[in-house]
Amino acid sequence: MADSVKIVDGRNSFCPGPLMELIKGIRQEPVGTVFEVWSSDAGSAKDIPEWVRRAGHELISNTQDGDVFKIQVKKLK
Amino acid sequence: MVILGGGVGGTIVANQVARQMSDDLKKGTLGVTVITDSEQHVYQPMFLYLAFDQVVPSEAKKPERGLLHRYVKMVVGAADHVDQDQKTVVMTDGTSVPYDYLVIATGSRPAPEQVAGLPEGGHLFYTEEGALRLRQALHDFEGGRVVITVGVPHKCPVAPLEFTLMLKAWLEAKGLGQKTEIVYTYPIGRIHSLEPVAQWAAPVFDDQKIESHIFFNPEQVDPEHKTITSLEGETLDYDLLVAVPPHTGQDVIGRSKLGDAGQWVPTDRASLRMKGSDDIFVLGDATDLPISKAGSTAHFEADVVAANLVSLLNGGLGSVRYDGKVFCFIETGLTKATYITFDYLNPPKPSEPTEMIHMFKMAYNRLYWLTPAGLL
Numbered sequence: 001m002a003d004s005v006k007i008v009d010g011r012n013s014f015c016p017g018p019l020m021e022l023i024k025g026i027r028q029e030p031v032g033t034v035f036e037v038w039s040s041d042a043g044s045a046k047d048i049p050e051w052v053r054r055a056g057h058e059l060i061s062n063t064q065d066g067d068v069f070k071i072q073v074k075k076l077k
Numbered sequence: 078m079v080i081l082g083g084g085v086g087g088t089i090v091a092n093q094v095a096r097q098m099s100d101d102l103k104k105g106t107l108g109v110t111v112i113t114d115s116e117q118h119v120y121q122p123m124f125l126y127l128a129f130d131q132v133v134p135s136e137a138k139k140p141e142r143g144l145l146h147r148y149v150k151m152v153v154g155a156a157d158h159v160d161q162d163q164k165t166v167v168m169t170d171g172t173s174v175p176y177d178y179l180v181i182a183t184g185s186r187p188a189p190e191q192v193a194g195l196p197e198g199g200h201l202f203y204t205e206e207g208a209l210r211l212r213q214a215l216h217d218f219e220g221g222r223v224v225i226t227v228g229v230p231h232k233c234p235v236a237p238l239e240f241t242l243m244l245k246a247w248l249e250a251k252g253l254g255q256k257t258e259i260v261y262t263y264p265i266g267r268i269h270s271l272e273p274v275a276q277w278a279a280p281v282f283d284d285q286k287i288e289s290h291i292f293f294n295p296e297q298v299d300p301e302h303k304t305i306t307s308l309e310g311e312t313l314d315y316d317l318l319v320a321v322p323p324h325t326g327q328d329v330i331g332r333s334k335l336g337d338a339g340q341w342v343p344t345d346r347a348s349l350r351m352k353g354s355d356d357i358f359v360l361g362d363a364t365d366l367p368i369s370k371a372g373s374t375a376h377f378e379a380d381v382v383a384a385n386l387v388s389l390l391n392g393g394l395g396s397v398r399y400d401g402k403v404f405c406f407i408e409t410g411l412t413k414a415t416y417i418t419f420d421y422l423n424p425p426k427p428s429e430p431t432e433m434i435h436m437f438k439m440a441y442n443r444l445y446w447l448t449p450a451g452l453l
Binding site for chain 1: 191229230234264265266270271272292294308309310323337338339367368369401403419421422424425
């Protein structure tokens, strides 16, 4: 994993939850930042790509590592 | 021991440690100091009721000194930064407060300025000033389209639902129900971050004819044309705009270089120690933890921090762990409420709203002062 990837550890986060944590990160970090969201909620593998598409960012990968869903997103604007 | 912040979490830690270590405090072998920027302790949930003219500002405030144990020292002033090398809190007046253990309980602040045009075009109920301005706007309101928008991150995650449902009931009671359209927006793909709460609230919104727009993150407000545009590209018209604004960590965290880009302090989710530090604990809104920013979170975290500090001061290892517990009342109108409780492993299960829970919430609003005192 590249050093510049920012981990958003949303495991066991019911509220605000992994997507809201990603939105927080995207709001506060510069364009070009790559985030990797860790989530224990299967819904994240669907919700996060949907928001990324609507918000105009780039979905880099969407994988499952054991019980953890790992979704990489690049901030584009 | 120094506690930076005189909100609910910081005050609980001070009082619980002082009560359990009062002999040491009396002998002078232990000192507990709370640094706060205000002589007044504010119970912020009252601002929701203030906006609807159900309480007045004085009901949300009491002197912090009166809530603190008599052996706890209180310093009123602004902290400039924390010097980790010198183990001191440096105040803006140049004085320093040394510590062996530091508790960061600085909370968060609403940052409506992060959404262009929002301070001029919208209302909020997260400050006394904002709630009073909204109270006047609601008093003068004669009907129209009310848009409720939600920034990220924000504290009190049930507040968007509570305000919306209370507004609906308040408008009906005022005879403006038929003249008003309520539009609720939310940043993610359902109407609340907690899935069980979203599932409960969706049919309630349908029944009450509250329109909802999901995946709506406020980006820009045009106060002149009364529109709000999301970063997802959707634009809505409004007559009255009410925001749960985005929040940020406090500037003292940024000046101390202890936080991330949002001035949230990296914190271990179980030990509540600042990451990379053995002598600094963090609680409440100030942490970067992926849990609700709420008074109850600060309360339950404060119980853990106080227990660990008492353990460490008595030669223990300070190994009590926080399990992620959160508790929230949810007002569902003007006469009923429900509640949720959850932790890192167990999701909430909202129950059917009742008058009894609403009355309990009303009673707790008066009993609150026992919480910072460390008694409830």
